[in-house]
Amino acid sequence: MRRKVIFRGTALPLALLLPQLAVTAVFFLWPAGVAVYQSVLQQDAWGLRTEFVGLRNFADVLADPGWRDAAWNTAVFSTAVAALAMGTALALAVQADKSIRGARAYRTLLIWPYAVAPAVAAVLWLFIFHPSIGLVGRALNSAGIPWDTRLDGDQAMALVILAAAWKQVSYNFIFFLAGLQAIPKSVLEAAAIDGARPVRRFWTVVFPLLSPTTFFLLVVNLVYAFFDTFGTIHALTGGGPGNATETLIYRAYVEGVQNTNLGSAAAQSVILMLLVVALTMVQFRFIERRVHY
């Protein structure tokens, strides 16, 4: 099916690529290069005294129990966010795909949260679940259920997962809905004629046909949970209580920006970068094989 488009000469294709390459170089290659360089240095906050320390920053980070706790938090957080955001989005997409009255309005409403900035979304959730000023938070407390995200690590984790997942449901919803609409009606009708009930039709026909979408979203959601949830965590819990909601990206921020230990923060970022590269490679190598395109 693929047709190759051949350009004459090299000037035009290069010129067309240039903006993208420039953006990649300025916003990815350059900062990533600086991070790698910083990660082998030890420097005071003001950048006045610099010393080459080899891999000691990496050794220190990996030996730090606090960093390992953050790694565990990240695993729990990312898995939960991806599962919750994708599960909810799929359920909603299946419902919105039905021909019901006002389906368009529902769809529009479901897409809205995506337009809300992470920090704003977090503040929204804070106003709902804050133990003393939040609507639900107060109700829970007055109903005798002790709710305090400032002191209960598990509750705080649940809250950031909820807020981060909510933000991502819309995005997943759009893709699932598009995926559902791309499934030929004839296949479903054939299955129906063969006597398959809706639930069976979903698991044996729809879900496998959706697997490319699901796979794509899994990668996107994990990367989202790793990197883009900083604003949510920052506004909701600040990594606390204790270090209960501190993920790897948040820890790198605290180390680099708040504590101005650039060497250690750079080492953490490099490790994080390698982790995500590895994760993506594993996903494409092993999971993609089982995906029906």
Next chain:
Amino acid sequence: MLRRNLAACAFAAVAGLMPFWNGTARAQGGQPVELQFWHGLAQPLGGQLEGVVAAFNESQNRYRIVPTYRGSYSETMVAAIAAFRANSAPHLVQMFEVGTGTMMAAGRAVKPTHELLSEAGVNVDFGDYLPAVRGYFQTNDGRQMSMPFNSSTAVMYWNKDAFRRAGLDPEKPPATWKELEETARKLKAGGAACAFTNSWPGWIQVEQMSAIHDQPIASLGNGFGGFNAELRVNNPFMVRHMDNLIAWQKEGLYRYGGRDAAADALFPNGECAIAMLSAGARSRVTREAKFPWGTAMLPYYDDVPGAPRNSIIGGASLWSLNKGPQGGRSAEEWRGLAEFFRFVSQTDVATKWHMDTGYVPLTRAAYEKAKAAGYYKENPGADVPIEQLLRGGEMTENTRGIRLGGYVEIRNIIQEEMEKAFQGQGTGQQAMAAITARGNQVLRNFERQQR
């Protein structure tokens, strides 16, 4: 041809994203020299600070100081450090006391106040400054490194209505922890949602309590003696106090209100009957509280010998910064800062600042002036912070303050470990041991960076 245009476009786009800001200011054609001043005070205090700056700008026409709010204290500090690395630091930055150790070790990034003043030929009489205030920002041999500006200390606010409702004498706040414990039980029995809380958990429950009871935070005189100091918070006194707080929290007497100033809101909204807050919270409480309240000194344990002594300060001081690693300030710019320092040290200005904000008067002259103006008669309790700072005679090496590098990080560690203890994850002893272990690592890192 096309490629060149695209490259130019890409370059222009990138350049447009990076705001160029020329921080150098020069007097040109009679224009005043512009000096950038970054501060970390939110409203209403920020507006009051900007009022002081406006008064300075009006008082002369050679210099114009431009104040900019840069977020919280720690955000302001980080922004100034980043700007310095990018060769565009502000002339003046307001830095909280926690950052003092880091600033003192900043070498040529900072222009020490004593140097700034003597080069400009401006004289400020630091002898009249309160020892607890000036000492915090001096080197060990008594040279002034930064300009004291807004100093606070922690005091106890109590809600007189809540005391009345619980059948307590509304004019008699608890003075010791023992009395506070009994008062808190009665308040709880009387229906108070929360008997007592505090903001700045590390500053109030660890640093202030250590000073008041003459206990060390760190060796070498809380770090005044050098970079190789080690934390000493894992001592019987701190362990006892932490265990008490944990027990009171379990009993429902003590409410942990969150990090930094998060608990400030719990007092004026009437939720907590007693709150230990910064003296600088006075203007907010005055504005928001719809009930009669008072301020008293922080409670102490009367069985600790020598207690109570003076509390230590919080708040911030003003640091003059070089433009970047290569220096880059003119003598005229430094002169303008020296003139501003002289301005804020004037008794009139310092007295007004103290009376407007609730920060402590920085000099004895300002204290006397406020007294003579009848300020403390009209505002009973407004002299509590300064009395508490002057209490107990000569300061000891445990009550001078804290001079530890990387202390911003250590204070966060203290808050984190306190939160873990309040979650029921350990005893006071374990919390203090964890603070010591993690904090010492920060101190060693900092020491290594100074080589």
